[in-house]
Amino acid sequence: MDESPSAYYVHCFAHQLQLTLVSVAKENINCQWFFGQLAYLLNVLDMSCKKICMLRIAQAEYMIEALKLGEIESGQGLNQEMGLARPGDTRWGSHYRTVMHVMHLYPSIKKVIFRVGKEGKGAEALGAQTMLRVFNSFEFVFLLHLMNEIFGYTNDLCNALQKREQDIVNAMDLLEFTKVELDVLRKDAGWEEFLKNVTSFCEKHKVKVVDMDGKYIPIQRSAKFYRGATNYHRFHADMFLGVIDRQLVELNNRFDEVNTELLRCMAAFNPANSFSAFDIEKLVKLARFYPDDFDLEEINQLRFQLRLYIANVRNDENFKNLKSLAELSMMIVKRDMVSRYGIVYKLLKLVLVLPVATASVERIFSAMNTIKNKLRSKMGQNFLNNCLTTFIEREFFLQVKDEDIIKYFQAMKERKVIL
Structure with missing residues (x-):
């Protein structure tokens, strides 16, 4: 970048998204407390054979009771067994999966913790008794639902960014939709609906619901740090709005306008579906990202050369079934069209050498640990x-x-x- 300012590179988008979620978890004190308690919960359960068996039995008993009451449906593929894995900062979707499983297994986990606290000995029993108070608190349930909501909105985007054949335009659209949905969630209607769901969950599982107009009483923290704070201010402003706003800020910072626009312009070269994504204005704009490679005369000529190029390739049967930029470049060389569309081909080469790092690149780094x-x-x-x-x-x-x-x-x- 020091030697060539226009030597663009794009860090792995899927990894970027994971970093935004982890950043929120680490920088927001409420999320930090929640994930600390979640880690402590996994330590208490420690996923030994005995604890796994206890959790499995407790969940089976709960499912039988729920089926009798008609709260859940039975059928093929429904009510699959779930585990509790530790979330990792670089494992895409691991935080969401853990939060989602804890929510679904909430009554069973609560039952296992109570049993360990009652029948266990020493530090094991003490840890379970301490965890049960936190696990059965409104604050823990509130943050559990909030994290599930945040990760749920970003999960589709995360999956789209991990695809090997990545549709850049679709990924960028999903990014914008995610921002819009998070912005809708933070409004009054979103807050009311969210609080209603949390309250309903608490009533179902016998968790005491706090009075939003009452005084805030922290769990496992000194009340001196929250003097005069009301439940509404803490849960609505500090937690709900604070986490969502921080998430939006991180998404905007990680996915900046330059990289986003660069990828949108690059996608206009895509030969799939008879060059349906082709856009002359976007490709000319893409050339302007490389001032050291295109002079003013070449940029002016590029517009006319693109018109001739697209008319030629759309009428050529050899270009009809192409799916990637690499196939397009090879076909241009094979058909001896490099000299005819020199400026277009130079722009295509710059696009090809732009290392748009998809999830496969991150998997390569992970493979080094194996090798x-x-x-x-x-x-x-x-x-x-x-x-x-x-x-x-x-x-x-x-x-x-x-x-x-x-x-x-x-x-x-x-x-x-x-x-």
Whole structure:
């Protein structure tokens, strides 16, 4: 970036979204308290075989009772067994999955904690008794629903950003829709509906609902820090609005206008569906992002060259079934159209070298932990690259026959025995 200001790069969008959620969790003191209690809950349950069995039995008993009362429906694919995994900052959707499972397993978890606190010994029983007070509080339930709401709105966007064949335009639209939905949620109607759902959940599971006009009493924190605070101000302003506003700020900061506009313009080159996304104005605007590569004369000429280019490729049968920019560039070279549309091809090359890091790039970094383990900690760079290539592109290498590999190594040099 120091050597070339127009050398754009786009960090993994799916990872960016996860970082916005984690950032909110770490910087908002209420969310920090909630996730701290969630981690403590997982420590108390510790997911030993005994605790897993207890949770499974408690959930089965709850499901049977709920089916009798008609609160839930039975059928194929419904009421699947759920576990409680620890959320990770770089595991997409892990926070949402944990929060969602805790909400669905709430009565069963409550029952298990009570049993551990009553039948356990020493620190185990003490931890369960302490956790039960927090778990059975309105504040914990409120933040549990709030996190589920926030993660629920961003989950579709998170999944869209992880697709291998990523539709950039669709991802950007989903981003805008997510911002709109979060903005709608923070309004009075959204607050009233949200509070109604939380209250209904508390009444169902026998959790004491606080009076919004009453004095705020913190859980596991000194009341000195909240003197004069009312429940309405704490739950509505500090928690509800505070978390949503922080989330919107993080989304705007992480997904800045330059990167977003760059991707929207780049998508106009997409050859899918007979170049339906083609837009001359966007491609000219994309060229202006690279002032060191296009002079004023080339930018003016680009508009006319794009018109000739699109008329040509739409009438050429060889371009009809193309799906990616890489296929488009190869077909332009194959059809000897590089010299004819030189400016267009140069812009296409800049788009191709723009490392739009999808989730697959993050998966490659994760793969290094598998390849470079304790037994291979001193491998050289070249050997590491070769191992990573075969591991990451294993779908391709699995197509190679073992006999061909043996023959290749046999022919490299003379050997005493046949491999």
